[in-house]
């Protein structure tokens with residue numbers, strides 16, 4: 001199946017009270033692991049690409065070529081969206097040009113009027129091409145490609161202003177943080193989430209920082225309107241742990257170093273297990 005916009009999968013998720021996982025990709029192995037798991041579990045999936053990961057993978061056209069090739073050669077039949085994660089205005093335009101099926105424009109660091117103006121322009125472009133678009137209001141804490149945000153709760157009125165522009169999905173800070181949560185984390189603000197959803201009607205809401213949020217909070221967030229959950233750090237952790245274990249076991253050296261395919265295999269399997277666990281928690285299994 002060719003790449004699809006995330007619109008239909010999120011409308012269905014919202015109606016069915018589950019969430020579609022966005023799993024970030026960094027290379028061929030991660031992409032293959034996520035696609036094969038989605039296919040095995042018959043789950044829709046969103047592949048997230050940060051601007052840094054896009055650069056690492058030689059640019060957006062390479063990413064589009066790799067993903068399209070895998071969809072065909074791995075016989076992937078479940079809906080897959082290829083989505084720019086935390087895109088700049090220029091990055092969003094470049095991904096639209098390169099063949100992504102979905103983009104996030106993160107204008108949360110601009111004053112709200114500028115965020116609104118830039119989001120509006122990109123909504124028009126995405127609409128004309130049948131692509132989905134995610135906007136952000138209220139920055140999400142933690143570190144993303146070297147940028148550290150403080151984390152905040154978004155203003156529900158500003159969320160309404162941006163949702164009314166016709167975005168497909170909205171990321172709004174509700175106390176969530178990218179990466180590992182600190183010991184003294186106050187938890188998600190369900191009061192804010194509820195207020196945002198009431199102001200934005202049926203808008204599918206996006207929960208960033210899906211790593212390390214306790215299962216009961218994830219379930220409650222879905223019940224209050226979250227239809228997409230982003231996961232990156234947990235895949236990094238499981239990939240790194242499995243790779244480290246393989247190297248420390250000293251397998252496969254025989255004087256020639258490591259066979260690169262064997263070296264990356266345990267990490268790839270670990271990502272599959274992480275993605276499976278998340279899809280089960282989010283309730284998207286069997287929903288393709």
Ligand code: 13P
Nearest residue numbers: 179208209211230232233
């Ligand atoms: P984590 O790295 O905390 O899983 O968050 C991922 C994310 O929100 C990407 O946008």
